[in-house]
Amino acid sequence: MKKIRNSEQIVAQGDAASRKLVLEIADRTLDKLDSYRRIRSIMRMEGEVLHIGVRSWDLSKKRNVYLFGAGKACNHMAMAVDHVLGERLTRGIAIVKIHEETDRFNKTEVYIGGHPLPNExxxxASKQIIEVVDKAGPDDLFIVVISGGSSALMSCPIDGISLQDEIDTTDVLLKSGAGIYEINAVRRHISALNGGMLAKRIQDVGAELIGFGISDAVGSPATGDIAVPYAAYKSTPIGPDATTLDDARATIVNFDVAGRLPKNVVDYLMNAGxxxxTPKAFPDNTYFLLNTLPDSCIYAKQACDEMGIPAIILTSFLEGESRDAGTFFASIAREIQTYGNPVKPPCVLLSSGEVTTQILDNSSIRGHGGPGQEMTVSFAITAAKTKGACLLSIDSEGTDGTAKVAGGITDSGSLKAATEKGINLYQSLREHSCFEALSAISSTVFTGNTGTNLCDLNILFVPAIEKAR
Known part of the structure; x- marks a missing residue:
């Protein structure tokens, strides 16, 4: 089944040829990244022996085998483990963002957590996970699957900080302009599970932990052989935490949020000894890293090669304000088409990373959207000068910001199409209502759960134009 479910509506608008090409690249890339396929390629049961890559475990020596999961790709990750273990699984608990009708589990309970803001x-579900771990012992095995979004979905603040405090803290930080490292530095240090605290609980009862992870951190190296345990695994609920209390304090100061965060959160972090x-090492745990952020560009480049389209990876470190990135990409497209720099058209430029949208005043919000949608709206304004240029920007897990779409796609004709429908794209950016603007011109991208979570994937196609003699 195609990953992008509304392709027909998308190509019925704007520059159909450019849109079709970009959508095909995106679809092939998401298919290669699907975590269900990745896990099943290295995990199997033979009798009572569990094989994962180059390692094996005799489950006849285990009293219980538990599966926990959280993250925006958790559906596919948890299903893969659940399907392999079958009746050998004692109990599973998975916290997902969206529960799809096609999800099928044997012995795993599914909870719909909140993202980007935690929910009840x-x-x-997090409280149940703690209850199971605290009753476990040395003869038990925990298999935990984690992807991006787990900080919000597996929400369980420490004593003295309420769920509402954590919700308010997350909301303020996401709109502060802070990067994900800075945001996590605060969130992990007020959590009973995140920042390695789940792994610490498992360690404290003497049980064994096997972890599967997808790293969406900007700066992570590309994955190698996923069948070999990954020694440098970090962060999330099951790995050592790279952030520190000093990082959390610096975030509060540098982004001037002390007056907007809950007082007890600020007081706790500023005075914590x-x-x-958070824990900084788990040498006895076994981790398998399925994908990292650069993989999306690498697989997209492979897709372009298969399709015979020249492509370059521009960056897998993209950060900053989403609308600025959209303008930048449109400027690059114009340079390519006009002067052939830095590469001659037709060509595809690929990038990944995590752009953000700064919102200092909630009263300015008049609609819905997310960074990918804002990037493509901004692109549309400037790209009107570059015939056939087309940009797709999606959150690779399938939801972008507050909208239930993966992101957006616009081309050189999108500004005119919006204007003809009475939509002012500049106003849409100011009022953060890009979802409504893109929906009106059939330019949102809908995928549902994709089975991966590698932050933003941006695919820019620039066609050549026939110059006048």
Whole structure:
């Protein structure tokens, strides 16, 4: 089944040829990244022996085998483990962002957590996870699957901080302009599970932990052989935490949010002693890293090669304000088409990373959207000068910001199409209502759960134009 479910509507608008090409690249890339396929390629049961890559476990020596999961790609990750273990699984708990009708589990309970803001259901599921771990012992095995979004979905604040405090803290940080590292530095240090605290609980009862992860951190190297345990695994609920209490304090100061965060959160972080630091090492755990952020560009480049389209990877470190990135990409497209720099058209430029949208005043919000949608709206304004140029920007897990779409796609004709429908794209950016603007011109991208979570994937196609003699 195609990953992009509304392709027909998208190509019926604007520059159909450019849109079709970009959508095909995106679809092939998402298919290559699907975590269900990745896990099943290295995990199998033979009798009572569990094989994962180059390692094996005799489950006849285990009393219980538990599966926990959280993240925006958790559906596919947890299903893969659940399907392999079958009746050998004692109990599973998965916290997902969206529960698809096609999800099928044997012995795993599914909870719909909140993202980007935590919710009560994710909190209840997290409490159940803690209850299971605290009753476990040395003869038990925990298999935990984690992808991006777990910080919000597996929400369980420490004593003295309420769920509402955590919700308010997340909301303020996401709109502060802070990067994900800075945001996580705060969130992990007020959590009973995140920042390695789940792994610490498992370690404290003497049980064994096997972790599967997808790293969406900007700066992570590309994956190698996923069948070999990954020694440098970091962060999330099951790995050592790279952030520190000092990082959390610096975030509060540098982004001037002390006055907007809940007072007890600020007081706690500013006064917490070293005993409150998150764990920094788990040498006895076994981790398998399925994908990292650069993989999306690498697989997209492979897709372009298969299709015979010249392509270059521009960057897998893209960060900053989403609308600025959209203008930048449109400027690059014009340079390519006009002067052939830095590469001659036709060509595809690929990038990944995590752009953000700064919102200092919630009263300015008049609609819905997310960074990918804002990037493509901004692109549309400037790209009107570059015939056939087309940009797709999606959050690779399938939801972008507050909208239930993966992102947006616009081309050189999108500005005119919006204007003809009475839509002012400049106003849409100011009022953060890009979802409504893109929907009106059939330019949102809908995928549902994709089975991966590698932040933003941006695909820019620039066609050649026939110059006048």
């Amino acid at each position: 259901e994710g909190f209840r 070293p005993e409150r630091e």
